[in-house]
Amino acid sequence: MRSRPYRISRLPAGYRTSWPQHQHWSCINASAASSQPASLGGACNAVSVLFIALCSCSTLGVSGSRARRWASCAPRSETTYQRAPGTSTTSARPSWLPAHPPPPYPRRMAGRSEMSATEASAVTTVGVLxxxxxGLSVVAAxxxxxxxxxxxxxxxxxxxxYGDRTAEEVAARTLxxxxxxxxxxxxxxxVACNTASSAALELLRGRFDVPIVGMEPPLKPAAERTRSGHVAVLATAGTADGERLARLHASFAGDREVLTVPMSGLADLVEAGEIAGPRVESILAAAVIELRAHEVDEVALGCTHYAFLRDALSAMLGxxxxxIDTAEPVARRVRQQLEAxxxxxxxGEAVAARCTATGGAGAFEATLDRLRAAGADLPALEVVEEVPA
Incomplete structure (x- = not known):
């Protein structure tokens, strides 16, 4: 039997399908805690007060090294963590637990408290990679x-x-x-790349004191809007096999049939400036056959390159x-984070994005010219000097 290039995933019975919006480092063994002697309970309360004080030190203006981070205050016993099904019990810190602090303990931005409102406004530049x-589809939004x-x-x-590289390579380059x-x-x-977000988003948030906005396949809205109960994610191999997509499925689409379709070679065609023609149509047509066969009525685009093919895919699906694309929601998230x-x-007046390409400005501008000629919705750009690769 011919192996299928796609994967259908449905969570097994009893699998937890939703997680708290913000996972805290907290003890969940309530029954054990209730059976402890009063003296031990008082000691635990004292430890809890000390822990909160340590986590809140940044709000008191205390300076110091990164060792003061919220994550560094985490308890070390693996028995105190709420564990996701299938994760190891030997790890001191589960891989699914976010590295960044949940509210009400936001990370203090380096030097931000010393800035005046005028200075803050003067440096409000957003970086996109x-x-x-x-990622230009995100910049356009x-x-x-x-x-x-x-x-x-x-x-x-x-x-x-990036989809053809290992997670370690992508993480190092994204950092x-x-x-x-x-x-x-x-x-x-x-991080306007689903593969890079899956590999390095939490690493970035753990290392740098600026807000980091990442990309993820819009599986949540797809699961909410579906009428058939069947949704699909079109993605690169790196995103399709990443932990981030698996967590999205567990959190928001546990009762939905999720068809994951790796679109091999499609991002390469877009990167070459080809968003129409027989090669693009061939890949899209093969995906459409699978989508129709599984009665999919919601399609989540899991790669920013695919946004340039949205109209072509829509015409083929009927x-x-x-x-569903994520460019517009990410743009709204950027505004929210800046204001927060x-x-x-x-x-004021519109300004062009300042753009550099590690593979050479000339080749990049040639790709942009081909995309414009094909009718792609590109942002206003100023291509400047090359970044050393």
Whole structure:
């Protein structure tokens, strides 16, 4: 029997299908706690007060090293963690637990408390990184929502495609590019790549004191809107096999049949400026056959490159099937994060995004010209000097 290029996943009976919005480092053995002697309970309360005080030290203006981070205050006994099904009980810190602190303990941004409102407004530049042109669909949405917002974009074309690389390689490269954007003064960084977000988003949030916005397949809205109970995710191999997608399924689509379709080679065609023609149509047609066979009525785009093919895919699927992209929600999230951290969103005339490509400015501009000729919705761009690969 021919092996199928797609994967259907449905959680087994009894599998937990929703997690708390913010996982806390907390003891969940309530029955054991209730049976403890009063003296021991009082000691536990004292330890809890000390823990909260340590976690809140940043709000008191205390300076120090990163050892003061909220995550560093976590207890070390593996018996105190709420564990997801199937995870190891030997790890001191489960891999699914977020590295960044949940409210009400937001991380203090480095130097932010010393900035005046005028200074904060002056440095409100948002950095965006991706493996190529895909992230430009996010930049276009940001420009529609915030035309005057300065955007710094890095396309890592020298290492495209990320989907063919190991998670370790992608994580290391994403950290390096994120550090570059922050060093250049970006107030917020958008990882406009699902594969990079899956590999490095929590690492970025754990290392840098600026808000980090990532990408993930819009499986949650797809699961909420479906009428047939069958949804699909179109993604690269790196995203399809990533833990982030598995967690999304467990959290928001546990009672839905999720068809994961790796779109091999599709992002490469978009990166070459090809968003129409027989090669693109062949890949899309094969995916459409599977979507129809499984009565899918909600399709989540799991790669920013695929946003440029949304109209073509919609025409092939016909009415009754909704295609969900994440560019507009990410743009709204960027505004929310800027305002939450006290950065003013600039108003006024539209400005072009400043863009560099690690594989060479000339080749990147040629790709942009082909995309424009094919009718792609691109943001206003200024391609500048190359970033050393």
């Amino acid at each position: 991706d493996s190529g042109v895909g 940001m420009q529609r929502a915030m035309p005057a917002l300065p955007v710094r974009y890095i396309a890592d074309t020298a290492r495209f495609p 390096a590019l994120g550090a570059r954007l922050i060093d250049e003064g970006c107030a917020l960084v958008v 009415p009754g099937v909704e295609i 951290y006290g950065f003013a969103v600039p108003e």
